[in-house]
Amino acid sequence: MVIAAACGGGAPQQSAQSGEAPSTGGKVQINGAGATFPNPIYSKWFAEYTKQHPDVQINYQPIGSGGGIRQLTAQTVFFGASDTPMTDDQLKSAPAPVLHFPTVLGAVVPIYNLAGVSDLKFTGPLLADIYLGKIRKWNDPAIAKVNPGIKLPATDIAVAHRSDGSGTTFIFLDYLSKVSPEFQSKVGANASVNWPVGVGGKGNDGVAGLVSQTPGAIGYVELIYAIQNKIDFGGVQNATGEFVKASPDAVTKAAAGAPIPADFRVSITNAPGAGAYPISSFTWLLLYQSSSDTTRAKAMVDFVKWALTDGQAFATDLGYAPVPAAVVQQELTTLGTIKVS
Amino acid sequence: MRGEFGFRLAIGAVAILVVVLVAAIGVELTRQSWLSIQKFGLSFWTTHTWDPVAGEFGAFPFIWGTLYSSIVALIIATPIALGIAVFISELSPGWLKGPLIFLTELLAAIPSIVYGLWGIFVLVPAVRQLQVHTPEFLRALPLFSGPPLGLGMLAAALILAVMVIPFTSAIAREVLKTVPVAQREAAYALGATRFEAIRAAMFFARTGIIGAVMLGFGRALGETMAVTMVIGNTPQVSTSLFAPQHTMAAVIANEFTEASDRLYLNALVEIGLVLFFITLVVNAGSRLLIWAMSRTPARAARRVAAPVTT
Numbered sequence: 005m006v007i008a009a010a011c012g013g014g015a016p017q018q019s020a021q022s023g024e025a026p027s028t029g030g031k032v033q034i035n036g037a038g039a040t041f042p043n044p045i046y047s048k049w050f051a052e053y054t055k056q057h058p059d060v061q062i063n064y065q066p067i068g069s070g071g072g073i074r075q076l077t078a079q080t081v082f083f084g085a086s087d088t089p090m091t092d093d094q095l096k097s098a099p100a101p102v103l104h105f106p107t108v109l110g111a112v113v114p115i116y117n118l119a120g121v122s123d124l125k126f127t128g129p130l131l132a133d134i135y136l137g138k139i140r141k142w143n144d145p146a147i148a149k150v151n152p153g154i155k156l157p158a159t160d161i162a163v164a165h166r167s168d169g170s171g172t173t174f175i176f177l178d179y180l181s182k183v184s185p186e187f188q189s190k191v192g193a194n195a196s197v198n199w200p201v202g203v204g205g206k207g208n209d210g211v212a213g214l215v216s217q218t219p220g221a222i223g224y225v226e227l228i229y230a231i232q233n234k235i236d237f238g239g240v241q242n243a244t245g246e247f248v249k250a251s252p253d254a255v256t257k258a259a260a261g262a263p264i265p266a267d268f269r270v271s272i273t274n275a276p277g278a279g280a281y282p283i284s285s286f287t288w289l290l291l292y293q294s295s296s297d298t299t300r301a302k303a304m305v306d307f308v309k310w311a312l313t314d315g316q317a318f319a320t321d322l323g324y325a326p327v328p329a330a331v332v333q334q335e336l337t338t339l340g341t342i343k344v345s
Numbered sequence: 346m347r348g349e350f351g352f353r354l355a356i357g358a359v360a361i362l363v364v365v366l367v368a369a370i371g372v373e374l375t376r377q378s379w380l381s382i383q384k385f386g387l388s389f390w391t392t393h394t395w396d397p398v399a400g401e402f403g404a405f406p407f408i409w410g411t412l413y414s415s416i417v418a419l420i421i422a423t424p425i426a427l428g429i430a431v432f433i434s435e436l437s438p439g440w441l442k443g444p445l446i447f448l449t450e451l452l453a454a455i456p457s458i459v460y461g462l463w464g465i466f467v468l469v470p471a472v473r474q475l476q477v478h479t480p481e482f483l484r485a486l487p488l489f490s491g492p493p494l495g496l497g498m499l500a501a502a503l504i505l506a507v508m509v510i511p512f513t514s515a516i517a518r519e520v521l522k523t524v525p526v527a528q529r530e531a532a533y534a535l536g537a538t539r540f541e542a543i544r545a546a547m548f549f550a551r552t553g554i555i556g557a558v559m560l561g562f563g564r565a566l567g568e569t570m571a572v573t574m575v576i577g578n579t580p581q582v583s584t585s586l587f588a589p590q591h592t593m594a595a596v597i598a599n600e601f602t603e604a605s606d607r608l609y610l611n612a613l614v615e616i617g618l619v620l621f622f623i624t625l626v627v628n629a630g631s632r633l634l635i636w637a638m639s640r641t642p643a644r645a646a647r648r649v650a651a652p653v654t655t
C-alpha cells in the first residue's frame with residue numbers, strides 16, 4: 005500500500021520536472037559496486053553527472069574489486085568496477101558477455117623510513133628481492149649500486165605490505181612478477197598472497213602508519229594516498245632504464261606506451277616508453293554487452309561517454325592520471341557495441 | 346486461560362527462533378564452504394600454508410593466533426577484572442563506587458576501531474620500546490624472540506585484555522552482589538579475616554565468576570578490528586609474544602572483499618565455520634565446567650573452609 009502510493013506519487017512529479025527524459029518518462033536509477041580505489045573520482049563523476057542530467061541517478065558502493073565482480077556476476081548490480089581485469093574463468097561464469105572500460109589510471113609507489121635519507125631509487129628486481137627476503141639490510145651492495153652518493157645505514161629492512169586483499173597489492177605484485185622470474189614462481193600476483201617476509205597493515209593508512217613508525221621500514225601505497233598525505237616516495241627504474249618518480253603525467257605515459265588489446269584487459273606495469281612510470285594500472289568499469297534493461301544501458305553508455313571525455317578533466321585534481329586520448333577513442337568504439345534499444 | 350496459552354506460544358517461538366538462527370548459521374557456513382571442505386577435508390585444520398595464488402589453504406596459523414592471543418589476553422585480564430569487581434563490591438567506599446563502575450563500563454563503550462588506532466599510535470610504539478630494551482638472554486628464549494617491530498602477539502593480547510576487562514568485571518561484580526549478607530556475616534562470625542571472608546564470597550559466586558571469565562574469552566575470540574590493526578597479520582605459527590601473527594576473524598575481514606576465486610572464497614567461509622565451531626566448543630566447555638563445579642559443593646567447600654577453622 006505504502007509502496008504503491010510512493011511510486012504513484014513519484015512518477016508525475018518526475019515527468020513534470022524533466023520533460024525530455026528518456027522514453028520511460030521516469031528517473032533512471034542505476035546501482036553499481038566494486039573497487040574502492042576509484043571511489044573518490046566515481047563519486048565526483050556521479051554527482052557532477054546528476055547535476056547535468058537530473059533524470060539519471062547513479063549509486064556506487066565501494067565494496068572492493070572482488071565484491072564488485074561477484075555482484076555483477078550475480079546481477080545484483082547493473083555495473084561493476086575492478087582494479088584488476090576479470091579472469092577468463094570469471095568471464096565464463098558470468099551469465100552474459102562483460103565488457104571492460106578503463107576509466108582512469110593509478111599507480112603504486114614505494115615508501116620508506118630512513119632517517120636523513122631521501123630521493124632513494126629502486127629497480128624492479130631490487131624491490132622483488134626485498135619482498136622475497138633476499139635483501140635484508142639497507143646498506144646491501146645492490147641498493148648502494150643504484151643510489152650512489154647516498155649514505156645507507158646498516159639497519160635491517162622491515163618489510164610492510166597490505167594485509168587486506170587489494171588492487172594496490174595486485175598491481176605491485178604484477179610488476180614484481182614481470183621483472184623477477186623468481187618472484188613470479190615463489191609468490192605470484194594476486195590481491196592477497198602468501199608473503200615470504202614482512203608484516204601486514206590494513207589499508208593504505210595501515211601500511212603508511214607502519215612505515216612511518218618503524219625505523220628502517222619499506223612499504224607500498226597508492227600514489228594518490230602518498231600525494232594527499234605528503235609522504236615522500238622513491239623513484240623506480242622503468243623498462244627503458246630511466247628512474248622515474250611517479251606523477252599523473254608519468255602514469256598516463258605508461259598507458260600510452262603499452263599496446264592495448266580490443267577487450268582492454270591489459271596490465272600496463274613495466275610499460276615501454278620514455279618517462280613512463282612502471283608500477284601503473286588502469287581501473288575498469290564492467291558492463292554487460294547486452295542487457296534486457298535498455299533504458300539503464302543507454303543511460304550508462306551516455307555516462308561512460310561523458311566520463312571518458314569531459315569527465316577526464318577531474319582526474320588530475322583528485323590525483324588520478326587521465327586515460328590517453330588514443331585509448332579513449334578505442335573505448336568509444338567499443339561502447340557503441342552495447343545494446344541500447 | 347487462552348491468554349496464557351498465547352503468551353507461552355509467543356515466548357516459545359522466540360526461544361526456538363534463537364536455536365533456528367544458530368542452526369541456520371551453521372548450515373549456511375557449511376554450504377558456502379563446501380568446495381573447500383571437499384578439497385581439503387580435515388587437513389584444513391592442520392595445514393600451515395595460506396596461499397591464495399596456488400590455491401592452498403590451511404587454517405592452522407589462524408586457529409593458533411586466535412587461541413594464543415585470546416588466552417594471553419585472558420591471563421592478563423582476569424586478575425585485573427576480578428580485582429576491580431572485588432574492590433567495587435567489597436572494599437570500595439560508597440562515594441567511589443559510582444565513578445568506578447561508570448569508568449570501567451565506559452571501556453566497553455569505546456568502538457574497537459578506536460582501540461585499534463590507540464593501539465597503532467600508543468601501544469605499538471610502547472611495545473617496540475619494551476622489545477628494544479628486552480635483555481639479550483630473554484630474547485634468546487622462544488617466548489621473546491624476533492625483531493622489535495612492536496606489532497605482534499603481545500600488542501594484540503594487551504589490547505584484547507583492555508577490551509575484555511569491562512565485560513568480565515561487570516558480570517563478576519553483579520555476581521558478587523548476589524552473595525547473601527548472611528554468608529559474609531557467618532564468615533566474620535567464625536573469625537575470618539577480610540581476605541578470608543572475600544575468598545568465601547568468591548567461592549560462593551564461583552560459577553558466575555567462571556561464566557564472566559568465559560564471556561570475556563568469547564569476546565576475545567571474535568574481536569576483529571582492533572586485533573588486525575596491531576597483530577601484524579602474518580599467518581605464521583610462533584610461540585613468541587613478539588612475533589607478528591594472524592587471527593581467524595582478522596583474515597576474514599581482511600581478505601573477504603577481494604576474494605574472487607571460488608575456492609578462495611570457500612576457504613575463507615570455512616575459516617568462519619571453524620571459528621563458529623571453536624566458539625561453540627568453548628561455550629559448551631564452560632557450561633560443563635560450571636555444571637561440574639556446582640555438583641560438588643561439599644568437598645570444595647571443605648577445602649575452602651579449612652583455613653578458617655584452623
